[in-house]
Amino acid sequence: MSLDTATGPATSAEPDADQLLQFLYEMMLIRRFEEKSGELYTKGKIRGFLHLYTGQEACAVGVMSALEARDKIVTHYRDHGHALARGLDPNRVMAELYGHSHDVSGGRGGSMHLYDASKGFLGGYAIVAAHLPLAVGLGLAAKMKREDSVVLCIFGDGSVGEGEFHEALNFSVLWQTPVVFFCENNLYGMGVAFAQSLSTGIGRLAEAYNIPAVTVNGMDVLEVRAAAQRAVAHARSGKGPYFVEAMTYRYRGHSMADPELYRLRTTLTAAAGNRAPDDAIEADATTLLPDARRGHDRGDAVPGSAERVGGRDAAGQRERPAH
Numbered sequence: 001m002s003l004d005t006a007t008g009p010a011t012s013a014e015p016d017a018d019q020l021l022q023f024l025y026e027m028m029l030i031r032r033f034e035e036k037s038g039e040l041y042t043k044g045k046i047r048g049f050l051h052l053y054t055g056q057e058a059c060a061v062g063v064m065s066a067l068e069a070r071d072k073i074v075t076h077y078r079d080h081g082h083a084l085a086r087g088l089d090p091n092r093v094m095a096e097l098y099g100h101s102h103d104v105s106g107g108r109g110g111s112m113h114l115y116d117a118s119k120g121f122l123g124g125y126a127i128v129a130a131h132l133p134l135a136v137g138l139g140l141a142a143k144m145k146r147e148d149s150v151v152l153c154i155f156g157d158g159s160v161g162e163g164e165f166h167e168a169l170n171f172s173v174l175w176q177t178p179v180v181f182f183c184e185n186n187l188y189g190m191g192v193a194f195a196q197s198l199s200t201g202i203g204r205l206a207e208a209y210n211i212p213a214v215t216v217n218g219m220d221v222l223e224v225r226a227a228a229q230r231a232v233a234h235a236r237s238g239k240g241p242y243f244v245e246a247m248t249y250r251y252r253g254h255s256m257a258d259p260e261l262y263r264l265r266t267t268l269t270a271a272a273g274n275r276a277p278d279d280a281i282e283a284d285a286t287t288l289l290p291d292a293r294r295g296h297d298r299g300d301a302v303p304g305s306a307e308r309v310g311g312r313d314a315a316g317q318r319e320r321p322a323h
Contacts, residue, residue, distance in 0.1 A: 059184050133164055
């Protein structure tokens with residue numbers, strides 16, 4: 001289903017080749033980070049719960065690219081990709097998964113509770129939908145303080161059956177808070193298929209609260225970015241909340257403890273475009289981001305540092321494509 005109840009100008013200028021390369025680099029960094037996290041979990045180096053973001057990278061990179069430094073983010077427990085796309089240090093995020101006390105959440109948060117106030121990244125939250133009212137509160141505070149900031153609230157399709165979801169949407173409209181509600185619909189709430197849990201489209205729930213809503217292809221970073229730019233512009237202009245549903249797919253289980261008995265391998269490969277899921281990001285260099293491919297052909301390669309966790313140079317700075 002494609003739903004768009006929004007009006008007004010769509011987006012700002014199209015990204016140039018440098019930006020496209022950066023988007024591809026960030027998606028590859030998230031993919032490699034998640035692959036390494038899964039590997040370390042099986043070796044017992046990472047304890048507790050671990051929910052991998054593999055397959056959903058375009059959502060994080062696309063939506064974060066529409067934000068400014070002064071904006072704030074609250075998100076759910078599948079938060080590694082969001083943190084990395086916001087610019088948190090990958091090495092410090094990985095150290096947090098190890099439980100090191102000197103890292104992003106002081107070693108107390110682990111995988112599900114990444115936090116860095118300096119980046120406006122105000123936490124992953126483990127209780128389904130519990131952070132939506134917090135986003136409305138942050139938006140209300142920004143409005144009362146007359147801050148020119150937007151709150152991005154990221155959640156999954158499993159949140160829409162919770163009372164906090166409806167409470168947050170309702171009060172966000174009543175108070176006209178600058179909140180962008182960003183739903184990552186990966187088609188499963190734990191092991192329950194989305195089609196078996198809701199009788200209507202998620203966007204129509206937002207529409208019922210008089211929130212402009214759009215449903216986009218969450219596997220296309222440019223489509224996500226365009227929708228996010230439109231949403232952020234709407235919220236920043238004082239028009240109240242905006243709702244984006246990104247249709248995506250997770251290539252791994254709900255968590256590392258998930259045996260995935262509810263779906264077939266053929267369903268997974270079909271969702272990855274009949275490619276092996278691990279090859280999907282690389283294939284995007286020639287399909288999703290053709291301009292980035294042309295940059296690669298002329299020698300502007302995505303840095304090899306994305307192949308290792310960290311992506312940092314000797315000075316500790318984030319490595320970026322060379323031009």
